Amino acid sequence: MNRSDTKPIVVGVDGSPAATGALRWALDEAGIRGCAVHVVNAWDYEPLTDWAETAERNARASSEALVEAAIGEAVFGRTDPPVIVRRCLRGIPAEVLESASRDADLLVVGSHTGHRLRDIVLGSTSALCVRHVTVPVVLIPARTAPLDTRIAAGHAADHG
Secondary structure, X not given: OOHHHOOOEEEEOOOOHHHHHHHHHHHHHHHHHOOOEEEEEEEOXXXXXXXXXXXXXXXXXXXXXXXXXXXXXXXXXXXXXXOEEEEEEEOOHHHHHHHHOOOOOEEEEEEOOOOHHHHHHOOOHHHHHHHHOOOOEEEEXXXXXXXXXXXXXXXXXXXX
16 A cells, blocks of 8 residues: 555644654554654644734744654654654644544544543543544553553562
């Protein structure tokens, strides 16, 4: 299958470890499917409180730097990563990801372990995506410890 014949995988990044995990998973899956990965970061600024031109330029530059850092971390050690498309889009994260994934095969997002009150009142980006995006959504859970540490702790608990 040719990479140009398949729909991309869209992955949302926000600089968090959960998002980096989601990007790594998306790169692995894209390698299996032979498709591109669109790395998306939503950025915004408050024009009423910020100096509009400078704030917008700074917000866009920060978004671009965040995407580059996430990609650099996720592709480290990979010899043949899939095609990666960088997309820094202005707007509310859940809405940006919904729009960016309309022509995709899959949306991948990381799940944060955040404050329950914030999630109840505002809803988390991943929860909103699961409810509103029209393509399959893969939710990569946040990890509080490296996998080998959690396995070792579980193994010790089984025998202790």
